[in-house]
C-alpha cells in the first residue's frame with residue numbers, strides 16, 4: 001500500500017505516517033526498523049542524541065527497500081548550535097548512518113536561553129546547499145521562534161515536530177502551521193502509551209468506545225485523529241505486530257463529533273514530559 005502524502009509550502013512531500021525510533025538501538029532496533037520497512041513505513045525519525053543513527057542506517061541496508069524510497073530525518077542537538085559545530089555534527093550524523101544524504105534535518109530543541117538557534121538554522125541552510133540534507137525543519141519551536149528564523153534568514157522550515165497527543169492537541173500552533181504551509185509532525189503521538197506517564201491515552205473510555213464502534217484499537221483511533229487533523233504522526237514501537245497495527249489506519253474515517261470527543265481530553269497543562277520549549281533546554 002502506498003501511504004498518502006502531505007505537501008509543504010514548497011511542494012516537499014512527506015508520508016502522512018512515519019516511524020519514531022527513540023530507544024530503538026542495537027540489533028533490537030535494527031530488527032524493529034527493518035520490520036517496519038517491510039510493513040510499508042517509508043519515513044524514519046532519528047536524532048543525534050538517540051545514539052541510534054547507526055541502527056537506522058543498518059536497518060535500511062538490511063531491508064529490501066531502496067534507500068531512495070525511504071525518507072530519513074535526524075536532529076541537531078543543543079550543544080552544537082553554533083554554526084561550525086552544527087555543520088560538523090550534520091556530517092557526523094551522516095557518517096553514523098552510513099548514508100550520503102538526509103531527506104530532512106531538524107533543530108531538535110530551540111534552547112531559548114542559549115539563544116543560538118538562528119546560527120544553527122543558518123548551518124542547516126548551508127547543509128542543504130551542500131546537498132547533505134534535502135529539506136530542513138525544526139522541532140519544539142513556537143510560532144515566535146519560527147517567525148524569528150524567517151525574519152533573520154528568509155528561509156521557512158518545512159516542518160515542525162512537536163509534542164501532540166489527545167492530552168495536548170496544540171490547536172493554535174497547528175492553525176499557524178497550516179496558514180504557513182508548514183507540516184505539523186506529532187511526537188509522542190500515542191502519549192507514550194504504556195509508559196504510564198499519565199493515565200494511558202489508550203485506556204481513555206471515550207476513545208475505547210470509538211475504537212469498539214469501528215472494530216479498531218484505541219491506538220488506531222488516535223492515529224486516525226492525527227491524520228484527520230492534518231498532522232503527521234511518528235509512533236514508535238519495537239514490536240512488529242504493533243508496527244503493523246499502527247500502520248493499518250487508512251481504511252476508516254472518524255466523524256467530526258468523534259474528532260471533537262478525542263480533542264476534549266486536551267488541557268493547557270497536558271504536556272506529558274514536562275518539556276515546555278520556552279523553558280526546557282536540551283543539550
Ligand SMILES: NC(=O)C1=CN([C@@H]2O[C@H](COP(=O)(O)OP(=O)(O)OC[C@H]3O[C@@H](n4cnc5c(N)ncnc54)[C@H](OP(=O)(O)O)[C@@H]3O)[C@@H](O)[C@H]2O)C=CC1
Pocket residue numbers: 019020021022023045046108139140161162186187188189190191192193194195202219220234235236237238239242243245246
Ligand atoms: N522532537 C522531540 O523532542 C521528540 C521526538 N520524539 C520522536 O517521536 C517518536 C514517538 O514518540 P515516543 O516518545 O516514542 O512515544 P509514542 O507516543 O510513539 O509511544 C511509544 C510507546 O507506545 C508503545 N506502543 C506503540 N504502539 C502501540 C500500540 N499500538 N499499542 C500499545 N502500545 C504501543 C511503545 O511500546 P513498544 O515499543 O513496547 O511497542 C512505546 O512504549 C519517538 O520515537 C521519537 O522519534 C519523541 C519525543 C520527543
Ligand SMILES: O=C(O)C(=O)[C@@H](O)[C@H](O)C(=O)CO
Pocket residue numbers: 022047273275282
Ligand atoms: O526524545 C526526544 O526527542 C527528546 O527530545 C527527549 O527529550 C525525550 O522527550 C525525553 O523524554 C528524554 O527524557
